[in-house]
Amino acid sequence: MKLSDKVIHRLTLYHNILVGYMEKNISYATSPQIAALLKIDASQIRKDLKLLNNDGICKVGYPVVELKQSIEKFLGFIKKKEAFIVGAGNLGMALAKYDNFELYGFSILALFDNDPLKVGMSTNGKEVFHISKLENLASRLNVQIAILTVPRKFAQPVADFLVKSGIKYIWNFSPCVIEVAEGIQVWNENLIGNFLQFTINHGK
């Protein structure tokens, strides 16, 4: 099944909300409550949750724990994905600390950099290795995903190196479009594009 961007976007937001409800020991969530938080229509939420074969209990709502688990199962959160971060600058470090990824079965195993001052540091239990170790570790740990957080001018040469090292999926946070061979998948994270969409459509 091919899911649209918007459905996945909303399901992960519902998931965030459910995690918050669990922290507050709330057992049931209703579609109007979620709708109010996200400023969308409650019927949209019911429609999305029908995709998961989840029906709420009339006047009570959806059981929080079960619904959270069924979103995880549906989106494959429970299928673990492991990745390296390449570029241990502020953004790389921030993503290494972003514990929310783990909730989605997405684990950052290590960071890589070519700066000797950064090599050997560790953040959130994740060590920074010299970039020359990447090929070997990718192969031994069977890691195929790299999160690219190097400055713009290094993005293309580092991407070339990653592909040579066996990386198949690149999540590119560098503000430039990189060129890769057939069979390699790149997701260009487009922070400013997301936000422009929001400001343009809300009249700022």
Added chain:
Amino acid sequence: MKLSDKVIHRLTLYHNILVGYMEKNISYATSPQIAALLKIDASQIRKDLKLLNNDGICKVGYPVVELKQSIEKFLGFIKKKEAFIVGAGNLGMALAKYDNFELYGFSILALFDNDPLKVGMSTNGKEVFHISKLENLASRLNVQIAILTVPRKFAQPVADFLVKSGIKYIWNFSPCVIEVAEGIQVWNENLIGNFLQFTINHGK
């Protein structure tokens, strides 16, 4: 005109590519070249660029400088937007250094934090102020946009504080959904949702 997420996403990617071409002193870009970089169909690119009333020159392509400017004008990049970053941790610092925002007319004026060790620091020419200064500075500088990069547990109380301080637009990078009053706009940046979409639809 209401633009779809996908059109804005693609236009900003074309813009990134054109910036790269300018750096390499390339004068013309063709739709098949751009298509190959993004692995999309060239006809899609021509269709998008028609929105800007830009036609390429047959067998020569689009003039790079003019096309870049016309994307900027079209997406309102040249209408300056000014913002504060709230939370001077790794992610806040990374975004303060993300010079690409400036290309899109989006300026970060300052950062705010409640940690006395961070107050007074400065990164990329932007100073970290104590959070207690935010209301006054927002009003004097007429800043209505805040980029929220605090840990999950502080997101809601800090968002409440921002709204009380006159902020109208919150770009929320905290991995939780925040509740705001009517009339306040929140864009929940959903990093993991974006990436899940990519991995799900590419079979990882």
